[in-house]
Amino acid sequence: MRILLIITFFCISPFYTKLYSQVNDQKKPNILFAIADDQSFPHASAYGQPTFITPNFDMVAKKGIIFNNAFVAAPQCSPSRAAILTGRQIWQIEEAGTHASYFPKKFPVFTNSLESSGYLIGYTGKPWDPGNFEDAGWDRNPVGPEYNKRELKKTPTKGISKIDYAANFKDFLQERKKDQPFFFWYGSHEPHRKYEEGSGAAAGLTSNGLQVPSFLPNENLVKQDMLDYALEIQWFDKQLGKMIKMLEESGELENTIIVITADNGMAFPYAKANMQEYGIHVPLAICGPGINGPNRKEDALVSLIDLAPTFLDMAGVQHFKGITGKSLKNILQNTASSKKQPERNYILSGRERHSHSRPDNVGYPSRAIRTQEYLYIKNYAVDRWPAGNPPPKDFTPVAGDSDMKPILEGYEDIDDSPTKSYMISNRQTFTDLFQLGFEKRDEDQLYDIVKDPFCMHDLAKQEKYKPVLVKLKKELEKKLKEQGDPRENGNGDIFESYPRFGLMRPFEGFKERGKYNSKYIKK
DSSP, rough: HHHHHHHHHHHHHHHHHHHHHHHHHHHHOOOEEEEEOOOOOSSGGTTTTTOOHHHHHHHHHHHSSEEEEOSSSSHHHHHHHHHHTTOGGGGGGGGGSSSTTTOOOTTTOOOHHHHHHHOOOEEEEEOSSSSGGGTTTTOOOOOOOOOOOBBBBBOSSSSSBBBOHHHHHHHHTTOOOOTEEEEEEEOOOOTTTTTTTHHHTTTTOOOOOOOOOSSSSSHHHHHHHHHHHHHHHHHHHHHHHHHHHHHHHTTTTGGOOOOOOOOOOSSSTSTTSSHHHHHHHHEEEEEEOOOOOOEEEEOEEEEEHHEEEEEEEEOOOOOOOOOOOOOOHHHOOSOOOOTOOOGGGEEEEEEEESSSGGGGGOOOOOOEESSSSSEEESSSSSSSSSTTOOOTTTOOOOTTTTTBBBOOOSSSTTTTOHHHHHHHHTTTTTTHHHHHOOOOOSSEEEEEETTOOOOOOOOOOOOHHHHHHHHHHHHHHHHHHHHHHHTTTTOTTTTHHHHHOOBBBOOOSSOOOOOOGGGGGGO
């Protein structure tokens, strides 16, 4: 028997050795990750919105998969980006779960794992930002090495960044060793505000066919503001097109996974920094090796925290501990929709403090659960203004506050814009819309997304929908407790204590930049 086993081993071992060698010699895919700054679903032409001219997004969607239900972990840039990097929810990453704070070094990121496995990594434009990573122990941005030296001599508008994204990508590629796989983060600063007013129309964009979301006034000023927004999305897409062309010319395109998305929704009232649909629902298209397209539409509910495990799986790299996201690998490789998979029944999202827009530097804590049919939102501090406090009456700046940003219109969690100013000035005309975007909210909010994609009608108080609300609220709270959310485990105020490194405003109470607010730390 022993002799037989020895003979058998030597006969079959060359086969396994050869098979193992083939698996390990397979060429690892490159990954080009393109993330826009403040772009809502469905603002790309592949989604049937011709005002938003995105031929490169459309090409990726045509070659691979376009996702109809992709969501961010938070409707704000730095917590959303931290969640993407760690594969965790914002309530699981401490200071990094709020805007413009620290990124604790103890939380691993997928970029480092890829680098450790042999990938060349880097970024151009906006990485994890804003916030402070240096004092949290990082020797570089959590995304990786920076490639931002190249700048344009001229930009189409004053609102567009001078960074030459494509030229910086070229520099990155030139540093690559032969056959070395890479991960590159193209973080466009567009379409983040401020926009040059009238730039969209000046570039030839028209409001013919423009779909103004129902939560905004359907007025010419708003339409022009949206055209300026559309122009910056077009710029983001054009720079991506230059990068794709470089990959094609170098022979690397067919071995590169391309992922295009955004960090949160559009910078308009009731969108960015809101848990409603236009704050958390973003575009997503993926193509490349191992992606079973072409021209495939996917309705499964996915979160951008799913990207970290997906990138590691596609690169053949082991997951690090603590990842909450679920890999999209099965979806990417299968032609059948994953809409009915149990782990895709819903996504979770949340927000904490955005800007310094309330006394004592507190935020507006909320959590949400989104199914195929409904969006339920739980607001934890209903006495606060969700978009930030109105401007204080008879405000006079205090001497020595030169480092502080003035309180101009109030509602400072909404980016300054023509649309915001117009809605504030005409609040009596657009009473219902002003209430949606600016005024206080109830603890429970429920929306039928199929019938009401703009979240215009809160169903939470309707008896007919009580069973839906109770079920979703129960499931949300259960998952939050399982995932250790301080908001559900008795220490929610810890989020109010976290430092903010962005500009502060002269509200009453705590306003020390970069300092912890000890008032909200349990003794």
